[in-house]
Amino acid sequence: MLFVVLIAILSGCQSQTKPEVVQISEEQARSIVHRYQEKNSNNHKTTIISIEHINNEYEINWDRKSNCENGTDDVNDKDGTISRSSVTIC
Structure with a gap:
C-alpha cells in the first residue's frame, strides 16, 4: 500500500514540459x-541562404x-527582434 501511495506522489510531482x-x-x-539588410545595403539584393530554428x-x-557580403542574423521567435547580426565582406 505504501508503495502505491509513493508511486502516486512521485508521478504527480513530475513536471510536464x-x-x-x-x-x-x-x-x-x-x-x-x-x-x-535591404535598409542597410544601398539597393543591393539580399538572398536568404538558409533558415534554422534553434x-x-x-x-x-x-x-x-x-x-x-554574407552574414547571419538571429531573429527572436517571440517578438521578431534581431538579437545578433554578423557580417563578412570578402
Missing part, C-alpha cells in the same frame, strides 16, 4: 531580415553577391 510557443513564423523572420530564435544565413 510546456510546448514551445512560436509567435513569429519562418516567413515573417525571413521578411524581417530582408527588410533589415532555441527560440531563427538563425538566418544570407548572401549579397553584388558586394561580396
Whole structure:
C-alpha cells in the first residue's frame, strides 16, 4: 500500500514540459531580415541562404553577391527582434 501511495506522489510531482510557443513564423523572420539588410545595403539584393530554428530564435544565413557580403542574423521567435547580426565582406 505504501508503495502505491509513493508511486502516486512521485508521478504527480513530475513536471510536464510546456510546448514551445512560436509567435513569429519562418516567413515573417525571413521578411524581417530582408527588410533589415535591404535598409542597410544601398539597393543591393539580399538572398536568404538558409533558415534554422534553434532555441527560440531563427538563425538566418544570407548572401549579397553584388558586394561580396554574407552574414547571419538571429531573429527572436517571440517578438521578431534581431538579437545578433554578423557580417563578412570578402
